[in-house]
Amino acid sequence: MKSVSIIIVAISVFFIADSLNCLQAAEKTDGRQYEIVSHTLANGLKVLILEKHTMPVAAVQVWYNVGSADEPNGLKGIAHLFEHMMFRGSKNFGPQDHFRLIKEAGGYCNGATSDETTVYWERIPADKLELILKLEADRMAWLKLDQSILDTERQVVMEEYRLTVDNNPIGSMDKKVRQFLFPGHPYEFGPIGRMEDIAKFSVEDCQKFFSTFYSPNNAVLIIVGDVQAEQVIKMAEAQFGFIKSAKVPGRPEMIIQKDKISAINNAQTDLPIPVTVMAFYTAGARDKDRAALELLFNCLADGRSSRLWKVLVKDKKIAEKFVADQEEGRNNGLMFFAAAHLPHLSGKIQKNILQQLENIKTSGLEDNEFTKARNQLHSEKVFERYYAEKLASSIGYSEVVRGDYKLFYKVDEEIQSVTQADIIRVANRYFNKDNMKIVCFEPKERNFLVGLAGFIKSIF
Amino acid sequence: MNYIKYGFLTVLLFTAGYTIAEPAKGLINYPPVNDVTLPNGLRVMLIEHHEQPTVSYRVVVRAGRIDGPLGKEGLADLTARLLQEGTLSMTSDQIADKIAEIGGELSISSQSNYTTIGLNILSEHSRAGFDILADVILNPVFPPQGINRVKKEMLNTVNMDFTDKDKIASNHGQLLLFGSEHPLGRANTKNSLEGISPKDIRDFYQRYYCPNNSMLLVIGDFSKEQMLAQITEKFGSWKQAEPRQRVQPKPDFTKKGKFRVVDKPDMTQAVIYLNQWAISSKSPDYYEYLLINYVLGGSDFSSRLMSAVRAKGGKTYAIGSRYDMNFDYGILSITTSTRNQEMLNTYQLIQTELKKLIDKGITEDELVKAKAYISGAIPLQLETPASIADKILKAIMRGFTIDDLSKEVINYNSITVDDVNRVIKEYIKPENMNIVIVGDAGKIEKQLTQVGTYEKIYYKELPVR
Numbered sequence: 001m002k003s004v005s006i007i008i009v010a011i012s013v014f015f016i017a018d019s020l021n022c023l024q025a026a027e028k029t030d031g032r033q034y035e036i037v038s039h040t041l042a043n044g045l046k047v048l049i050l051e052k053h054t055m056p057v058a059a060v061q062v063w064y065n066v067g068s069a070d071e072p073n074g075l076k077g078i079a080h081l082f083e084h085m086m087f088r089g090s091k092n093f094g095p096q097d098h099f100r101l102i103k104e105a106g107g108y109c110n111g112a113t114s115d116e117t118t119v120y121w122e123r124i125p126a127d128k129l130e131l132i133l134k135l136e137a138d139r140m141a142w143l144k145l146d147q148s149i150l151d152t153e154r155q156v157v158m159e160e161y162r163l164t165v166d167n168n169p170i171g172s173m174d175k176k177v178r179q180f181l182f183p184g185h186p187y188e189f190g191p192i193g194r195m196e197d198i199a200k201f202s203v204e205d206c207q208k209f210f211s212t213f214y215s216p217n218n219a220v221l222i223i224v225g226d227v228q229a230e231q232v233i234k235m236a237e238a239q240f241g242f243i244k245s246a247k248v249p250g251r252p253e254m255i256i257q258k259d260k261i262s263a264i265n266n267a268q269t270d271l272p273i274p275v276t277v278m279a280f281y282t283a284g285a286r287d288k289d290r291a292a293l294e295l296l297f298n299c300l301a302d303g304r305s306s307r308l309w310k311v312l313v314k315d316k317k318i319a320e321k322f323v324a325d326q327e328e329g330r331n332n333g334l335m336f337f338a339a340a341h342l343p344h345l346s347g348k349i350q351k352n353i354l355q356q357l358e359n360i361k362t363s364g365l366e367d368n369e370f371t372k373a374r375n376q377l378h379s380e381k382v383f384e385r386y387y388a389e390k391l392a393s394s395i396g397y398s399e400v401v402r403g404d405y406k407l408f409y410k411v412d413e414e415i416q417s418v419t420q421a422d423i424i425r426v427a428n429r430y431f432n433k434d435n436m437k438i439v440c441f442e443p444k445e446r447n448f449l450v451g452l453a454g455f456i457k458s459i460f
Numbered sequence: 461m462n463y464i465k466y467g468f469l470t471v472l473l474f475t476a477g478y479t480i481a482e483p484a485k486g487l488i489n490y491p492p493v494n495d496v497t498l499p500n501g502l503r504v505m506l507i508e509h510h511e512q513p514t515v516s517y518r519v520v521v522r523a524g525r526i527d528g529p530l531g532k533e534g535l536a537d538l539t540a541r542l543l544q545e546g547t548l549s550m551t552s553d554q555i556a557d558k559i560a561e562i563g564g565e566l567s568i569s570s571q572s573n574y575t576t577i578g579l580n581i582l583s584e585h586s587r588a589g590f591d592i593l594a595d596v597i598l599n600p601v602f603p604p605q606g607i608n609r610v611k612k613e614m615l616n617t618v619n620m621d622f623t624d625k626d627k628i629a630s631n632h633g634q635l636l637l638f639g640s641e642h643p644l645g646r647a648n649t650k651n652s653l654e655g656i657s658p659k660d661i662r663d664f665y666q667r668y669y670c671p672n673n674s675m676l677l678v679i680g681d682f683s684k685e686q687m688l689a690q691i692t693e694k695f696g697s698w699k700q701a702e703p704r705q706r707v708q709p710k711p712d713f714t715k716k717g718k719f720r721v722v723d724k725p726d727m728t729q730a731v732i733y734l735n736q737w738a739i740s741s742k743s744p745d746y747y748e749y750l751l752i753n754y755v756l757g758g759s760d761f762s763s764r765l766m767s768a769v770r771a772k773g774g775k776t777y778a779i780g781s782r783y784d785m786n787f788d789y790g791i792l793s794i795t796t797s798t799r800n801q802e803m804l805n806t807y808q809l810i811q812t813e814l815k816k817l818i819d820k821g822i823t824e825d826e827l828v829k830a831k832a833y834i835s836g837a838i839p840l841q842l843e844t845p846a847s848i849a850d851k852i853l854k855a856i857m858r859g860f861t862i863d864d865l866s867k868e869v870i871n872y873n874s875i876t877v878d879d880v881n882r883v884i885k886e887y888i889k890p891e892n893m894n895i896v897i898v899g900d901a902g903k904i905e906k907q908l909t910q911v912g913t914y915e916k917i918y919y920k921e922l923p924v925r
Contacts, residue, residue, distance in 0.1 A: 054511050055843050057843050100762050103833050106836015106839075107837070108760075125836050125840070152771070152774035155774030156774050158799070159729070159775070159776050163777050169623045270623050272619045303556070303560065304556040305560035314609065317609070320616045340616075372563075375563030376563045379565070380563075382512055382513065386512060387843065387844060
């Protein structure tokens with residue numbers, strides 16, 4: 001029920017993947033083929049099943065190919081509010097049944113809206129699968145959109161806005177970064193949308209959104225766990241087969257006019273010290289450089305062994321805190337580095353980050369940096385094999401965002417085969433002036449002593 | 461009791477050999493645990509789990525904020541974080557680089573009663589990872605530059621926390637409950653952190669980081685004999701010490717609650733936070749209390765609070781109750797946030813739900829559903845080695861055995877509505893709840909006076925005065 005805050009896809013979805021090694025390992029212990037079964041219903045609903053018989057658990061996810069980027073002007077936030085309505089009753093289930101029935105089964109469910117996708121998920125004991133498919137099919141076919149429930153959920157979403165944006169310094173900075181980087185673009189307001197729009201959504205607006213985007217041919221159903229693929233296909237046919245397909249409008253091409261966006265932007269923050277954000281546009285999940293970029297990001301900014309953390313926080317001590325993130329949509333992405341620092345140090349922070357990036361553009365990475373990144377990413381993937389839910393997310397991501405569920409098998413292999421030449425090419429492609437935007441946040445309340453400390457550091 | 465399928469039992473025994481329920485009795489059979497105590501007092505638990513080529517190590521040290529001392533708040537956390545800042549043989553960078561090179565994940569977290577040091581690693585690097593883990597626990601040197609940096613990080617967090625409305629609320633709430641003379645009533649401050657000397661850190665480490673005050677659990681793809689040998693090699697000579705007796709809080713179930721307003725101008729929402737003493741995990745009413753919390757606000761959208769305040773009332777994005785329990789005490793808390801103009805209505809809705817719970821109790825239907833969830837959720841809780849390890853360690857820290865854990869569902873199922881309602885009447889006391897409201901006091905003043913008489917504090921002031 002949350003709107004995924006930072007651009008495009010939640011990190012938990014993005015970094016989850018699996019590899020061929022996994023399949024071999026599982027074959028050994030499991031004695032059967034560990035492979036995704038794909039089946040498309042006549043109405044276009046694609047069903048992807050991965051059997052995993054280690055525990056009597058199943059993960060179910062329905063990925064709809066719609067997100068806040070599909071919202072027309074004046075309806076910013078409707079994809080997310082609509083996601084809330086999906087939990088508030090359909091023809092055969094009452095307005096609080098969805099959560100309750102799943103909870104009674106020992107399971108858990110939720111949903112999340114991002115710029116390009118809306119995902120509904122359940123984690124359940126495997127023998128409760130049929131109930132879950134019934135619930136998912138019922139709301140796909142016959143969602144109830146009631147005025148009084150819409151008004152209640154509108155209030156809930158407005159509280160969510162106040163909680164995560166208005167009264168949350170990080171959330172409000174996140175929103176400002178979007179507005180600077182994507183003016184007039186479908187990413188501008190993010191899944192949480194605009195308060196003034198949220199106040200106006202009508203039942204008709206929701207109905208129209210539902211009939212436009214929530215058809216079986218615009219969705220992918222994923223089931224991972226202790227299930228039999230053949231049975232699941234039968235169940236899916238029985239539960240979803242009757243739902244009619246519909247024509248879904250394509251997403252308009254989303255172009256970011258980088259040259260019209262100012263290189264340096266200034267804003268205020270509720271945090272007690274300044275924050276400098278350096279952001280770089282990237283080409284998204286379907287680009288050939290995707291794996292190289294992930295490996296590069298890992299070396300630059302992931303953890304206490306990464307270059308930028310060491311330089312900014314540990315060695316030069318000019319950043320109080322350093323965070324970074326990498327987000328991808330289908331054809332657009334963003335990588336950013338953010339440092340909280342004492343006043344007057346923004347220039348030094350920028351200079352040091354740029355210096356590291358320039359080094360990589362000419363000399364690439366050290367050998368042991370390749371080893372670290374490859375081993376960390378590989379290890380992450382092995383640990384993720386334990387979780388039916390993470391595997392389901394990875395399959396969904398491969399299919400819906402990257403465009404082919406079979407890429408799920410290749411994630412580790414892609415990372416392992418990144419070369420030094422790839423790294424240098426990718427660094428030069430992205431880390432340049434035209435592609436870089438900076439946002440400097442200054443605290444609303446200035447503290448003289450803190451300012452003085454920063455000033456002295458900026459000199460030495 | 462069909463939460464573990466029978467048909468998959470043989471496969472499971474063969475591959476992993478754990479977690480099989482006997483449907484008729486409701487017993488959950490945990491994986492076999494080799495539970496040995498080394499001569500120096502270190503308890504070691506080994507669980508073989510061969511689904512994937514991984515090993516997860518967990519070291520739990522019985523040291524936390526509760527161990528104080530007063531005025532040095534942050535000492536336990538600082539000591540824990542400094543473990544990875546340098547050892548006799550490795551610098552901080554070397555530790556971070558070596559762990560990264562073998563793709564390991566080292567995590568250190570210090571809570572109020574315990575500190576946990578964990579390592580997840582692929583089997584092929586298990587030994588190399590273990591050596592680093594042992595080194596940071598056994599041979600930390602607490603170098604001055606590490607102390608300075610981690611202290612600075614913690615000071616920054618103190619400053620950042622003044623912008624976090626929920627953290628502000630819980631800091632004040634802890635103080636109202638524990639009082640200013642108990643370490644758990646006191647949050648970290650600039651003064652408390654700056655007052656910690658290198659000697660304080662070394663003393664704290666020497667007093668609490670010792671085998672007779674710790675346990676080590678390993679789960680994953682290894683052979684027990686070899687694992688025990690490598691543990692004995694590294695930890696066998698770890699020297700015993702005498703940890704100081706803890707000053708346990710003494711819950712007073714009859715004490716009237718206090719009401720504090722924390723004024724944070726310009727907020728468009730008010731945070732409502734309530735807390736009171738709850739029973740400890742050794743109480744005979746423990747399972748009843750867990751069920752009360754489940755029905756009241758511990759079960760997300762199935763809870764009474766979520767239904768009344770969010771689903772029907774539209775007053776909040778999230779509301780819930782929490783039952784935090786330890787071997788010696790427990791805390792029940794309720795948190796939510798709502799737009800300024802609905803503060804009083806939301807507060808009253810919570811009170812109405814509490815009153816209803818006390819007057820009418822829970823229903824048979826609610827109990828049946830709560831039990832269904834608890835037994836249904838068991839396989840989900842045991843899906844991964846890390847979650848098995850966490851469940852076992854938590855239980856032990858609360859004073860339970862693995863045998864108790866395996867009877868969890870049986871224990872819940874023996875409880876009746878009357879049992880639960882008796883415990884509600886005994887322990888849920890709205891008049892004894894502490895109340896903290898964080899918000900723009902000027903804008904919600906009229907509503908606040910209707911809640912009761914309060915003391916008002918500006919948000920940047922320290923909770924302890």
